[in-house]
Amino acid sequence: MTNNIYQFFFIYLYSIITLFLLAVIGDFVSISIFLSKNIFIYKNIFLYCFLYAVCFFSIRIIITNQFSNIFIFIISLALSYFFLINKEINTYQLLIIISVFIAFNLLLQKYFTAKNFSNFLFEVSFLKFLKTNSLIFFSFIIIFPFYLMFVSSLKSQMVLLQNPTDLSIPFFYSISDFFSSYIAVITQYNFLNFALNSTIVSFVTVFVSLFFSIPGAYAVARLRFAGRSKISSSILIIYMVPAIVLVIPLYVIFSQLGFRNSLLSLMIVYPATTIPVALYMLQGYFKGIPYELEESALIDGCSRIGVILRITLPLSVPAILSVSLYVFMIAWNEFLFAFMFLDNQEYFTIPRGLYTQLDDQEVPRQYLMAGSVMITVPVLLLFFLFERYLVGGLTAGSVKG
């Protein structure tokens, strides 16, 4: 009996969290579908949770015939009846609540049927709840900012100001209205130029970085020479040197040499900061290639360079791909150096351009969001196309933050 009361309140508390989460998400969904300003689900949250606990236990009582629980059941029913008076629930809300009940009861069905609802089963069912809820919670906190960024970029200034909580995608707009912010950002704010600069800098960074790190990584991974262990251990330390420590002296030096305000300055700095990580990732991979392959080629009279070109490189295409993607992403997303070095609009990369041109109280927010979407989409596309390689790259080189 006491055990049951304890479980009841545990589930009661827990379902508060569950339903609150679902209510908020359901609310956001309804904002985006029904254009309503507010739904007030959570105002009755405690009631719903109570109802939920009642359902849970009523089903248990029916299935397991434990009539000792009828006491709790009657109290719950009375209390929820008391709560239900003077409350209005619209069909939509009812739908959400019922579907939630059904979903969770389905999940728990196999535990209901157990004759003895032990602590162990209780814990398992509880963890199952937790898992489902957390998945929803995580997906929500990740998707929501991106969704809002996307939706806001499609709205007109007036709609945004009138109803900032409107999350619907304006399908009823004509095509030119639909993409008007994008068109404005491209035509008025010189965005294509920024994109071109970013692309050039990123590709150059990838190529230069690979060009220097492949031989270096091979030397560290395969060749025996004095100081090898020192070099491989210092790579990571060099990698932890923060950009902010480098930026002031580099600013001074580049100013003196006269090419600070140019793409060249970025093309020098970006590869230098990515070479250590590229080298680190590649040497790890090179070490994993069976040495017998190279050895037999060497015995057959192939030179070292020949071995690298004919055996090592073809075998490490996945690693090179993941390094390239990782380096590309770093260069594409980089803000600090571009922000400090570039003054001239003509040389702005996208992050720099976004910061100066669009992050202004006078520039409509939807333009800023449209710019943000345009800088994010290429990265996410690449990420989805090559996820497998990229995840490998991230784990190997994720010391960088």
Next chain:
Amino acid sequence: MFNLNKEAKLAYTMLIPTISIVFLIILFPIFGNFWLSFKEVKLGDLRAPQPIIKEKLKTKDIGPGDDILIEYRFKNSSQKKPIFNIEITDKISEFISPVEIAEGCSVNNNLLSCYFEEWKPKYNEKIIFKFKANDNFEIDNFNPKESKPSGGADGDNILTNLKFSLKNFQKILQKNETIENIKVTFLYSFFATIGALLLGISAALLLEKNFLGKGFFRGLFLFPFVSPVIAVAFTWVYILDPFKGFLNNYLLNNEFISEPIFFLGLKKVDFLGFDFPFTLFIVILFESWRYFPLAFLFILARLQAIPKDLYEASDIDGATRIQQFFYITLPQLLGVISLLFILRFIWNFNKFEDIFLLTGGNAGTRTLTVQVYDEAFALSNMGTASSVAVIIFILLAIFVFIHQKIAPKDIEE
């Protein structure tokens, strides 16, 4: 088996370009930072003092044989430092010849060249040069501004001279702000790391078992980390905006709050009797949100490497899931968690963009990295900026040292 010497030689040739570029762009600037931190360099000092020369035609309606007056204006660009050994050259028109020119100047082959020993700071003189139009003078082809005068001089360059002082450090350490900033930096790095780790562990536990759609969720969970910081930071700023933002309007519409909350502009909130740094908390939330994917990836990889027999054995012994987590999973993860903790701590310590884009360092979120930027570009003082960077570097060196002690030798795997 193979010639060791030859191999070593090849290795060095392969490594030298890489090492030299890293040396030039990473190690040399670190040295440069220390160098600058002992010098009182202002942003304006980056341009070395140099002579500025301008010319202006003073006579109008010139015909052959007339006198032509050209005014040269000589100026020292620096307000504080003299320049020495000034040499000026200017190409003058072939249609004119000199009559009266300043001391130290001579004309040779249509080339005016002048030499001055020293110009004092703020030196600014107008000197009139008198020329005479030759007989073949053509007004249409005469344009004294056609060629720009050029000049060079020796000046005392503050960047390269050997005068050092400790004034930058004095200035920085005397500011009350600095101690506050160090405190904020530690708070921020510590709690953002903890937040990212907690979220990362939970996310990894969620995706531990195989289920339909696991790959999708794994990809989704990495979104905040792979997206450009500028885009996600702007989106957060927009969501949290007090007037136009989604969150405030949502809360207002539902009458949770009666007036907008300045999420990114509230330095302190009274919370149960002590000052709660609200905006710092929001920034920490952002940071945890953005960097949990990294912890998630590492911990997931480690989770899947835990031997399954451990769980089976404990099942037989009757351990509950929660007991399994605390007695098997957590101890197995401890290594990777401590490693991640120190790595994330170091990287949060280094972070500049995230805070700068969210709050610009206002409302009690000024970390040391933002201070570097402020000193350098808001206060135009490169010297003090470098000295803050040096403080960051020294603190970091300590962390990296700890990391080297903690990290297992085989972290490459």
